[in-house]
Amino acid sequence: MSAGREIRLRIQLAEGHSCEATLNENAVELRTLYAALAMPTRANELIQLPLDGGKSACSFRAAQLVSIVSEPPVVVEASTVEAADHLTPRQEAAVRSRRARYLVIDDFLCPLEHQDMLALATASEKNFEAGTVDGDQPEHRQNLVIPTFGDSAHARLIQNRVLVWYPLLAKALGVDVVALSMVEAQLTAARSRQFYKLHSDVGPDCPRELSCIYYMHRQPRGFVGGELRLYDCVEEEGQSRPADTFEVVDPVSNRLVVFPSGEFHEAVPVRCPSGDFADSRFAITIWLHRAATPDPEACFGWGHFRCGVVAPQLARADGAARTAGRTR
Amino acid sequence: MIFTVFSTTANEAMLWQSELLEYSWGRVKQPGELVRLVAIGPHQPLPRHRFARVSGTLPWSPHPYTGDVYPPYNKAASLLEWLFVERIEGTILLVEPDCVFRAPVAQEVEPGAARATAWPSLPRAAEGPFGLGPRFAFLERFCVNRALEPPCVTWPVLIHSSDLRKLAARWLELMSILRAETAHGADGRLDDADQIAYAIAAAEADIPHAIADLGADTAARQSEAPLLQYRRAIESARGEVVWDAGVYSGWDTVDPQAVAPGPGRDFLALLEEYRARRAVGGALAFLRPRPRVGVRVGRVLDQTVLEIPGRSDTLALNASAAAIWELCDGARGLADLTQELATRFELAPDVMRLDVQQVIERLESAGALDLEPG
Numbered sequence: 266m267s268a269g270r271e272i273r274l275r276i277q278l279a280e281g282h283s284c285e286a287t288l289n290e291n292a293v294e295l296r297t298l299y300a301a302l303a304m305p306t307r308a309n310e311l312i313q314l315p316l317d318g319g320k321s322a323c324s325f326r327a328a329q330l331v332s333i334v335s336e337p338p339v340v341v342e343a344s345t346v347e348a349a350d351h352l353t354p355r356q357e358a359a360v361r362s363r364r365a366r367y368l369v370i371d372d373f374l375c376p377l378e379h380q381d382m383l384a385l386a387t388a389s390e391k392n393f394e395a396g397t398v399d400g401d402q403p404e405h406r407q408n409l410v411i412p413t414f415g416d417s418a419h420a421r422l423i424q425n426r427v428l429v430w431y432p433l434l435a436k437a438l439g440v441d442v443v444a445l446s447m448v449e450a451q452l453t454a455a456r457s458r459q460f461y462k463l464h465s466d467v468g469p470d471c472p473r474e475l476s477c478i479y480y481m482h483r484q485p486r487g488f489v490g491g492e493l494r495l496y497d498c499v500e501e502e503g504q505s506r507p508a509d510t511f512e513v514v515d516p517v518s519n520r521l522v523v524f525p526s527g528e529f530h531e532a533v534p535v536r537c538p539s540g541d542f543a544d545s546r547f548a549i550t551i552w553l554h555r556a557a558t559p560d561p562e563a564c565f566g567w568g569h570f571r572c573g574v575v576a577p578q579l580a581r582a583d584g585a586a587r588t589a590g591r592t593r
Numbered sequence: 594m595i596f597t598v599f600s601t602t603a604n605e606a607m608l609w610q611s612e613l614l615e616y617s618w619g620r621v622k623q624p625g626e627l628v629r630l631v632a633i634g635p636h637q638p639l640p641r642h643r644f645a646r647v648s649g650t651l652p653w654s655p656h657p658y659t660g661d662v663y664p665p666y667n668k669a670a671s672l673l674e675w676l677f678v679e680r681i682e683g684t685i686l687l688v689e690p691d692c693v694f695r696a697p698v699a700q701e702v703e704p705g706a707a708r709a710t711a712w713p714s715l716p717r718a719a720e721g722p723f724g725l726g727p728r729f730a731f732l733e734r735f736c737v738n739r740a741l742e743p744p745c746v747t748w749p750v751l752i753h754s755s756d757l758r759k760l761a762a763r764w765l766e767l768m769s770i771l772r773a774e775t776a777h778g779a780d781g782r783l784d785d786a787d788q789i790a791y792a793i794a795a796a797e798a799d800i801p802h803a804i805a806d807l808g809a810d811t812a813a814r815q816s817e818a819p820l821l822q823y824r825r826a827i828e829s830a831r832g833e834v835v836w837d838a839g840v841y842s843g844w845d846t847v848d849p850q851a852v853a854p855g856p857g858r859d860f861l862a863l864l865e866e867y868r869a870r871r872a873v874g875g876a877l878a879f880l881r882p883r884p885r886v887g888v889r890v891g892r893v894l895d896q897t898v899l900e901i902p903g904r905s906d907t908l909a910l911n912a913s914a915a916a917i918w919e920l921c922d923g924a925r926g927l928a929d930l931t932q933e934l935a936t937r938f939e940l941a942p943d944v945m946r947l948d949v950q951q952v953i954e955r956l957e958s959a960g961a962l963d964l965e966p967g
Contacts, residue, residue: 338679370677372759375797377737422735428658429766432651433674567735569659569773576657578634 274298275334276314276323284323286314290339299339301327303364365495365512366438367524370430373479378422379519383481385419386452386547393454408459408532414452414549424448425566427477427521427551432579434475434523442579443474445572446556448565454545455491457537463496463507466526466552473526477551480516487544491516491535495528505529516546526552594683595625595701596754598675599690600668602652603633603640609843610690615645616867616879617693619966621819624699625683630671643880644966650674653765661772665787669765676758685757687750689822691838692808693863695856696819704753707795708805709746710818714785715792717745723793731774735767736797743792744802749820750791751807756800764794811857818856827857836861844868873928873946880964882930882953883923888961890918901960908959917952921962927953 270290276298277283288295294314301312308328316323333339374382393409414420428448435442455461466476478493493514496507507529514522524530537544556563556573563573597618601607611629618627627645632652639649651674653666675681684701702708718726722739725732733739767790775783783789795802809816811823826837835851846868849861870878884890887902897915899908910918916937920930931949935942956962 338681340678375737375759375763375794376799377797381737418734426762426766429762429769430673432657433670433677436651436674437678567770569769571658571660576655576660578652578655579657581635 272339273336277331278325279329279331286316298333302330302333360499360501362497362499362508364497365528367495367522368434368437369514370521372519373521374519382419386481387543390542408461409454411452415450420450421567423479423549424450424551428566428570428572438525440525441581442575444556444559444574445553447554449552449554451550453548455535456545457535457540459535461532463529463531465529472555473552474555475523475553476526477521477523479521479549480518481547482518483543487539487541488535488537488546490533491546492533493522494531494533495524498529595686596628596681596683597623597625597686597688598628598630599688600630600671601690603631603637607690613867614690614693615642617863619644619879621694621697623694623697630675632667632671648675656769659769659773663772666768669761669768672757673761673765676754676761681754683754685752685754687748688820689748691824692820692822693860694819695821695859698819702751702753704755705800707750707752707756707800707802709750709802710748710808711804712745712747712788715745735770741796743796746792746802747788749807760794760798760800763797764791767793809856811860813856816856821856821860823860827852844871870928877927877950877953879966881923881926882921882962882964884921885961885963899961903960908961914952917949
């Protein structure tokens with residue numbers, strides 16, 4: 266291991282408190298700090314950081330940790346955090362909690378593409394119909410969708426762009442790049458009092474791998490609410506359930522939010538004082554579906570991208586590599 | 594903060610180019626950070642540099658969806674990944690690996706005010722999308738506004754990270770489209786897809802690029818540009834090829850005087866300077882050791898001892914190490930140090946070089962010395 270860089274940290278704590286510290290990038294304290302940020306299970310642990318070259322120390326409970334700003338940037342691999350999770354002795358728990366995994370990309374489309382997409386949505390009021398879920402539960406979901414949107418050129422434009430990002434998104438989320446069978450797209454509108462309650466996007470016959478929500482609204486924003494809640498997850502005996510805690514993502518226009526489809530999430534109700542359809546919170550949801558059987562001929566987006574197999578350079582040494590090996 | 598960024602693979606051929614660029618970066622004291630993005634598979638080792646920060650990124654050549662082998666995919670994909678993952682904020686000086694610094698580029702840019710080198714080769718026509726000509730008619734299907742005018746620019750580019758972040762994915766996508774759509778044409782896949790895609794993506798993202806004298810080709814007769822690109826062969830006044838990057842594999846002697854004054858000679862002089870220094874100093878060739886701030890020097894029973902901040906013990910130097918330490922003043926390089934010591938101790942420089950280098954490296958790792966480019 267190299268001597269390591271000195272990392273300057275500005276640590277934001279609950280109730281507006283903060284402290285600054287400098288740690289070596291190889292320091293155990295640094296990994297402990299990020300592990301505490303990433304893992305709600307460590308909420309009650311005491312964290313102590315050396316300040317002023319060890320002459321003083323800052324102590325706080327992990328639950329008070331809000332954010333860490335580092336200079337230069339610190340990129341924490343999932344394995345590093347997991348390793349740090351074992352640095353302090355604690356009881357093996359059958360119940361494991363973890364934070365919601367998601368990524369946010371602002372300015373996802375270029376301005377003209379974004380305007381074009383929004384213009385399509387606002388001009389298509391008559392094509393929207395009530396969104397449904399299995400079992401027809403209106404108390405679970407109330408919003409509007411255009412079922413045929415996935416066949417349009419607009420859908421292909423955003424599908425293609427998502428596919429360009431896909432390998433990077435998979436890497437950043439710590440999931441495998443998989444062979445795809447479908448790139449599903451849906452245009453939705455949420456008007457006053459419309460919502461989508463807590464759910465995940467996967468089901469027994471629904472092999473969705475990655476969910477991407479692209480938000481649009483006209484300026485100035487004509488609604489309030491409509492935020493996306495991404496719930497922390499409790500894993501117990503092979504089953505997952507949402508925790509009581511969650512992260513909130515504001516539906517900023519031209520923003521893409523990406524998360525593994527198994528993450529629990531919810532769209533909170535929208536309130537639209539004008540009642541004008543054009544003031545709705547519009548969204549395009551893209552789902553990448555895992556292929557049960559790789560298909561080298563399957564093309565997506567504009568038709569150039571063969572994503573029915575995993576390219577060897579994107580395959581991991583474990584599962585995905587075997588997939589690539591079988592098909593190429 | 595200016596990030597000088599270049600993208601490579603881990604290919605052996607990239608080694609000497611990256612090393613030379615790093616040397617020239619340190620030599621002109623270019624402000625900011627030097628970043629080498631390396632498109633690399635999951636189990637390949639990352640190359641190491643003394644000054645350049647190396648960041649591994651997903652390989653995109655061959656293209657993961659089309660199989661097209663086109664190294665510039667790596668450039669856009671690496672930048673996209675680096676900007677996204679590391680949340681970089683500041684000015685990006687985007688350069689090719691086959692270039693060197695002749696002078697520093699110290700001016701930062703604001704968002705929405707990129708500067709770049711002129712590229713007269715961008716196709717221009719009265720018709721076709723983006724005024725690129727009928728060959729590019731296929732872009733009608735993939736672009737919302739084809740009336741935009743792409744900037745005629747190429748690398749080096751000076752652009753704010755927030756702007757580059759906005760256009761990088763589209764740049765990569767357009768490159769893929771341009772290559773795929775021209776695959777079956779009479780001229781084959783578009784060689785310049787990289788630059789044309791960048792220009793269109795910049796226009797679509799509404800990021801104006803002012804033309805700036807940032808880079809020049811070593812084949813140019815005259816230029817004061819701070820960066821020199823050596824993609825093309827350098828010829829003598831009689832038209833004979835004196836040096837060609839395509840066949841150069843690193844550290845053979847070159848003769849700058851065989852070329853007329855100008856960018857080509859400047860480049861060859863730099864290459865020869867580094868080659869000569871490298872030959873006598875390996876990795877420390879272009880570094881000048883100086884005592885780290887806060888180190889205190891004392892003498893105990895005729896022995897030189899160092900008190901190093903952050904260490905509880907003192908470091909005792911033997912007579913040889915003390916002689917080397919005394920010459921580490923930030924003005925001398927390894928070759929100068931070795932020569933002076935060889936004279937003093939009446940030994941051949943070649944005999945002493947390795948010992949001197951090892952002592953300097955140990956003093957650096959102990960925290961007593963900083964090695965600065967110069």
